[in-house]
Amino acid sequence: MIFSVKRTMAIFQKDYKDILKNYFVSSSVLMPLVLAALYGRMGVETVNEHYLIFNMTFCLVAAYVQCSLIAEEKEKNTLRGLMLSPASTLEILGGKSLLSFIGTILVIVISAFLTEYKPENILVISIAIVLSTVFYIGLGTVLGLMTKSVMEASVVILPFIGIFSFGSMLTYFADKFPILKAAEYMPNSQLINLANQVQTGAGLLDVWFNFAIILAWVAVIYVIVVIVYRKRMMD
Amino acid sequence: MENIIEVTGLAKMFANQTALKDVSFKVRKGETFGFLGPSGSGKTTTIKILTAQLAQTDGDAYVFGVPASKLKEARYRKKIGVLTDNSGLYTRLTIYDNLKLYCDLYEVPHTRIDEVLDMVNLRDAKKKVVSKLSKGMLQRVTLARAFLHKPELLFLDEPTSALDPVNTKHIYKGLENLKEQGTTIFLTTHDMNEAETLCDRVAFLNEGTIQLLDSPKALRQKFADHTLTVELADGSKEIIDRGPEGAQAMYNYMSENKVVSIYSNEPTLGDIFVEVTGRKLS
The missing domain is CATH 3.40.50.300 (P-loop containing nucleotide triphosphate hydrolases)
Incomplete structure (x- = not known):
């Protein structure tokens, strides 16, 4: 299969032009930045506080923006036009994910600057952030494909924002409710765990288990993406 | 082809x-x-x-x-x-x-x-x-x-x-x-x-x-009734069969210089559709 960068970039450029005029979706990008600015002024002391903002960015930018972009394509019947074009599944989903990906990374970098986050191992953290972004974009894609309109997508994503932004806090109550221990295996919890280890001097090999769990989440979500997308290609 | x-x-x-x-x-x-x-x-x-x-x-x-x-x-x-x-x-x-x-x-x-x-x-x-x-x-x-x-x-x-x-x-x-x-x-x-x-x-x-x-x-052509409509100078219309009798009638009208227009009575596709299916198009 040939992957066309030109087709992928064409979809990305279209999305970029479109989102600049879509204030409903583009304003959601600002929320983590506002929070980061506030936290920055108050002074962020723990890794968990930094990652509260980062996990919110994943939910609001990577997942929600992606979900809205896909849902709007469905709502306006433009996704069918892309599907009937020579663009492959990978080119369409790649092009549609690029904006959310760049947006997420930019917001995280700016937020990290505002909250003065200085990871001990920038390489490990960068890989973890990129992997997490890929996961949340997959989540947004699935939810976007499963909903029929932007309004519906905005509602459907709310529980996921709650779970993936604040879900890691559930582990605080794991002693009382052992079932909540499962929350440790969520990608957001794994990212926080990994970041805490990195701050104490851990390297790439020390956090392989966290990476493996995040990677498993990525694999599962993209299998679901492909299944749902193929279903949506047909009426 | x-x-x-x-x-x-x-x-x-x-x-x-x-x-x-x-x-x-x-x-x-x-x-x-x-x-x-x-x-x-x-x-x-x-x-x-x-x-x-x-x-x-x-x-x-x-x-x-x-x-x-x-x-x-x-x-x-x-x-x-x-x-x-x-x-x-x-x-x-x-x-x-x-x-x-x-x-x-x-x-x-x-x-x-x-x-x-x-x-x-x-x-x-x-x-x-x-x-x-x-x-x-x-x-x-x-x-x-x-x-x-x-x-x-x-x-x-x-x-x-x-x-x-x-x-x-x-x-x-x-x-x-x-x-x-x-x-x-x-x-x-x-x-x-x-x-x-x-x-x-x-x-x-x-x-x-x-x-x-x-x-x-x-x-x-398949659904045509094989007739011709002749519009005459007095404003009337005559339907003529294609055949010797129709040819004679046409000859008479033409020799008397009464013919204004002649056209074949072919149905439109819409007429044919209604005839075949019994349904109107909408």
């Missing part, structure tokens, strides 16, 4: 409802084939099956010699243009930006945009944002997008349904140009005049089955 589309025994069921049953036809290369029928007769379902948007329940559908379900490959997609009732446009972008995206997807130079906008009489409006366009203009932009990449096979589902007569003529002219360039056109419509104007052959679809298939001319 090479067949671009070959359909045999095609059937489609939606739950307990039959949309198509035992539909068979062939579309030759370069012809404009009309699929005529009232709303809900199965026209759009057929297009969706032929463009791999829908799987058939039974039967075979081949396009370019391959099963329609295989048309998802880029090399086939480049040969096909589709206009359906749900072809969407990006409403926050301009006409130009919408078409530019599709130029890039089909690897067509951007200079083609002005050419197709000329065909649909929209060149002056290319900087307009799509959300500001009228329904007719939207229809013309989606049409322009369908033939932007000069497809070998063009599927058009009710292409002029939202257009005024002036713009309809523009579209007809554009489609004639495409036909001259060798494009095969599969057209669904319930407008019989459109079918007469554009189509080389037509199929009448009713309740999921093809009831008739031939050229408009052959169908008219």
